[in-house]
Amino acid sequence: xxxxxxxxxxxxxxxxxxxxxxVIVFGIILSTVLLFFLSVTDNQKAKTGFEIxxxxxxxxxxxxxxxxxxxxxxxxxxxxxxxxYIDTIGKNEGxxxxxxxxxxxxxxxxxxxxxxxxxxxxxxxxxxxxxxxDATTRVIGPVTDALEYxxxxxxxxxxxxxxxxxxVDLATQVCVDTTGNPTGPYFEVFADPSLLxxxxxxxxxxxxxxxxxxxxxxxxxxxxxxxxxxxESLSLSPVTPPADGTTTSVLTxxxxxxxxxxxxxxxxxxxxxxxxxxxxxxxxxxxxxGSITExxxxxxxxxxxxxxxxxxxxxxxxxxDGVDQRGWDAVVASKYSSVAGYPGFQLMTITESGGxxxxxxxxxxxxxxxxxxxxSAQDLTLxxxxxxxxxxxxxxxxxxxxxxxxxxxxxxKTLTAYNENTANKVLPTVPITAGLTVGWTEVYFCSxxxxxASPTWxxxxxxxxxxxxxFLVARGDxxxxxxxxxxxxxxxxxxxxxxxxxxxxxCLLESNTNTACPAYGTNQGADANxxxxxxxxxxxxxxxxxxxxxxxFTNGIDVRWLYPDGTYQTLLGNQPTSVINxxxxxxxxxxxxxxxxxxxxxxxxxxxxxxxxxxGDRYIYYMTFRxxx
Amino acid sequence: MSLIxxxxxxxxRRKRAGVSPVVATTIILAVTVTIGLxxxxxxxxxxxxxxxxxxxVITEYSRFTSDRFVIAxxxxxxxxxxxxxxxxYNAGKFETTVNSVVLTCKPDSGCTEPKPAPIGLTQDSPxxxxxxxxxxxxxxxxxxxxxxxxxxSGKTYELVVVSETGVIQSYIKRSS
Numbered sequence: 114x115x116x117x118x119x120x121x122x123x124x125x126x127x128x129x130x131x132x133x134x135x136v137i138v139f140g141i142i143l144s145t146v147l148l149f150f151l152s153v154t155d156n157q158k159a160k161t162g163f164e165i166x167x168x169x170x171x172x173x174x175x176x177x178x179x180x181x182x183x184x185x186x187x188x189x190x191x192x193x194x195x196x197x198y199i200d201t202i203g204k205n206e207g208x209x210x211x212x213x214x215x216x217x218x219x220x221x222x223x224x225x226x227x228x229x230x231x232x233x234x235x236x237x238x239x240x241x242x243x244x245x246x247d248a249t250t251r252v253i254g255p256v257t258d259a260l261e262y263x264x265x266x267x268x269x270x271x272x273x274x275x276x277x278x279x280x281v282d283l284a285t286q287v288c289v290d291t292t293g294n295p296t297g298p299y300f301e302v303f304a305d306p307s308l309l310x311x312x313x314x315x316x317x318x319x320x321x322x323x324x325x326x327x328x329x330x331x332x333x334x335x336x337x338x339x340x341x342x343x344x345e346s347l348s349l350s351p352v353t354p355p356a357d358g359t360t361t362s363v364l365t366x367x368x369x370x371x372x373x374x375x376x377x378x379x380x381x382x383x384x385x386x387x388x389x390x391x392x393x394x395x396x397x398x399x400x401x402x403g404s405i406t407e408x409x410x411x412x413x414x415x416x417x418x419x420x421x422x423x424x425x426x427x428x429x430x431x432x433x434d435g436v437d438q439r440g441w442d443a444v445v446a447s448k449y450s451s452v453a454g455y456p457g458f459q460l461m462t463i464t465e466s467g468g469x470x471x472x473x474x475x476x477x478x479x480x481x482x483x484x485x486x487x488x489s490a491q492d493l494t495l496x497x498x499x500x501x502x503x504x505x506x507x508x509x510x511x512x513x514x515x516x517x518x519x520x521x522x523x524x525x526k527t528l529t530a531y532n533e534n535t536a537n538k539v540l541p542t543v544p545i546t547a548g549l550t551v552g553w554t555e556v557y558f559c560s561x562x563x564x565x566a567s568p569t570w571x572x573x574x575x576x577x578x579x580x581x582x583x584f585l586v587a588r589g590d591x592x593x594x595x596x597x598x599x600x601x602x603x604x605x606x607x608x609x610x611x612x613x614x615x616x617x618x619x620c621l622l623e624s625n626t627n628t629a630c631p632a633y634g635t636n637q638g639a640d641a642n643x644x645x646x647x648x649x650x651x652x653x654x655x656x657x658x659x660x661x662x663x664x665x666f667t668n669g670i671d672v673r674w675l676y677p678d679g680t681y682q683t684l685l686g687n688q689p690t691s692v693i694n695x696x697x698x699x700x701x702x703x704x705x706x707x708x709x710x711x712x713x714x715x716x717x718x719x720x721x722x723x724x725x726x727x728x729g730d731r732y733i734y735y736m737t738f739r740x741x742x
Numbered sequence: 743m744s745l746i747x748x749x750x751x752x753x754x755r756r757k758r759a760g761v762s763p764v765v766a767t768t769i770i771l772a773v774t775v776t777i778g779l780x781x782x783x784x785x786x787x788x789x790x791x792x793x794x795x796x797x798x799v800i801t802e803y804s805r806f807t808s809d810r811f812v813i814a815x816x817x818x819x820x821x822x823x824x825x826x827x828x829x830x831y832n833a834g835k836f837e838t839t840v841n842s843v844v845l846t847c848k849p850d851s852g853c854t855e856p857k858p859a860p861i862g863l864t865q866d867s868p869x870x871x872x873x874x875x876x877x878x879x880x881x882x883x884x885x886x887x888x889x890x891x892x893x894x895s896g897k898t899y900e901l902v903v904v905s906e907t908g909v910i911q912s913y914i915k916r917s918s
Binding site: 129133135137141142145146148149152153156159160163164166167170174214215217219223224228229230231232234236240265267268269270271273 | 767771774775778779781782785786789790792793796797799800803804807808810811812814815817819820821822827829831833880881882884918
């Protein structure tokens with residue numbers, strides 16, 4: 114019994130010994146591992162530190178802004194020695210101090226440089242520290258006559274900045290710039306504006322400015338290239354700008370009445386007898402609509418389009434073609450001018466708005482997605498939603514209902530119908546460099562069969578087209594320097610002489626009474642009294658501008674009538690918001706329409722011009738009328 | 743004689759086979775410590791080697807990140823025909839060593855023989871043909887080499903300079 118107890122005690126001691134030994138071993142190994150990881154951590158920290166230092170060094174290098182300027186005159190040192198140097202200035206334009214350690218003079222002539230062509234390196238001892246905006250002058254050379262040189266400034270952080278290259282002319286003791294910008298007196302010619310939009314038989318002016326550089330003060334003779342369809346004149350020539358100042362002359366361009374071109378380029382050249390400078394003026398000649406475009410765009414800083422005006426005017430049509438249309442409304446699907454990210458065009462859907470009054474011969478038409486006319490392929494998609502052609506009261510004569518989208522071929526005077534559901538590209542792609550009149554396409558809703566072309570299109574072919582929207586599509590991009598920043602899709606009603614081409618209904622006459630409307634069942638094309646002419650007697654005299662829910666306008670609403678030449682007449686000025694907000698109507702008496710150019714269609718536009726809405730945006734609603742003159 | 747041992751036989755044998763508990767514990771401790779030391783030695787050696795190698799990698803990396811040189815200029819047929827000179831400015835804090843250069847005539851410039859040419863370098867100032875080809879901090883130094891090819895006039899060449907730490911700088915210039 115005693116022996117067994119002793120053995121148990123011995124085993125316990127041995128177990129304790131093993132445990133102690135194990136703990137010691139584990140401790141040793143653990144400490145070793147810990148030391149290893151500490152070492153790894155230290156190295157990682159060091160690596161991060163190196164990366165930060167490298168990034169900081171790169172950042173410091175990139176933030177340096179040293180400019181190296183070369184003076185024109187050479188420095189002769191010592192005087193009368195015949196040994197010349199290039200006079201340079203290094204200036205720290207940045208905010209950080211920098212250190213210039215070396216300069217190097219390079220002979221860059223194709224021939225004549227010494228061989229080997231080693232640069233003349235000047236190690237600056239001590240290096241020159243330039244604080245922010247400090248400059249240092251370095252005279253570097255010597256240089257040899259008739260050889261080209263450049264000078265490098267090398268900074269401590271490794272930036273190398275070069276002066277412009279110059280050709281040494283010891284006779285005049287100057288180093289003449291060979292990189293394009295003369296260092297001596299010279300002038301340049303500018304034009305403002307450099308783009309004019311004109312109509313035939315009109316004049317426009319551009320101010321030609323002659324600017325002096327480096328003390329230039331000599332007479333400059335101005336000339337302008339001649340174009341067959343224009344008469345050009347300059348108010349002053351020659352002109353003499355004051356030293357480092359400017360002087361101007363006015364270029365007047367007069368377009369002939371029979372001018373047929375669309376875009377002209379005029380070059381104004383200044384010549385002082387030893388050098389010339391030129392500038393270009395582009396002229397876009399627009400016989401239709403262009404001036405309206407110009408007037409609208411130039412009259413506002415920004416423009417967004419909305420077709421509410423179209424819709425609500427249509428709403429006011431009342432009875433037309435003997436069919437009660439008062440139950441039909443034009444509804445815009447989105448609040449402002451944006452359809453699927455394409456600004457400048459509005460989705461418009463004409464839908465049935467009242468069951469009891471749901472009578473119309475007009476099919477449901479959706480016009481959507483006129484996108485910015487950049488260089489992309491798709492410009493405009495027209496989609497007609499079919500299936501709604503109320504028969505109640507429909508008296509359409511022998512023609513088919515309005516089923517298709519037609520586009521007129523100006524050259525052949527034919528009208529081709531498109532099935533817009535299968536051929537969406539109706540409008541052409543308009544290059545950004547195209548003339549200002551390029552890209553305007555008229556699109557009609559017609560009753561032709563897809564693909565069919567009427568040999569001679571007459572307005573009678575559309576006499577049952579209750580809706581004849583006319584799209585005038587401009588294009589351009591401010592970012593590219595052209596005058597129009599975005600697609601400006603116009604929508605216009607044709608107000609033509611021919612039967613059936615009208616869309617503005619005479620029911621708008623005289624405070625929107627229907628007394629002048631034709632009776633039910635009459636064909637407007639056959640009714641000589643139901644035509645729309647661009648005459649004072651027959652055009653609607655009053656329209657109602659109505660806005661459904663939309664932006665909340667501020668006071669100061671104007672309604673203007675825009676003439677083809679870009680001038681306008683204010684029809685209503687400074688109206689309070691109470692007249693328009695909350696589904697209000699603004700009755701507007703239209704002015705007399707007088708064709709400015711007989712025989713040529715003109716576009717007149719009514720513009721609804723608000724102040725600013727709650728978000729600070731400015732909105733303009735406008736309707737363009739084509740006037741057959 | 744009986745073959746069965748008497749009970750006293752086993753009792754006496756257990757006494758003869760036993761050791762002192764103190765001795766046994768000491769032996770066990772000694773063995774344990776010995777094994778522990780052996781393990782520590784092994785681990786310390788292995789981890790120490792890994793740590794040292796990693797430290798060396800970091801040191802190399804630091805040399806790479808701090809190696810900051812630029813090619814200031816390149817000149818063809820300098821000092822002699824089909825030779826080439828280039829100037830290196832060391833913007834870093836430490837000495838940089840140029841290890842090799844590669845000259846390539848850009849194919850799009852119409853070269854008939856694009857030829858990378860890592861050729862033996864020489865250095866100026868001092869004119870010491872022996873390596874290392876070093877550039878002290880904040881110094882500008884000229885190097886030359888024989889291109890080993892005919893430098894075509896009007897063609898565009900790219901010179902790639904590789905430093906000892908692996909930093910690469912290139913300079914593209916059209917030959918006159």
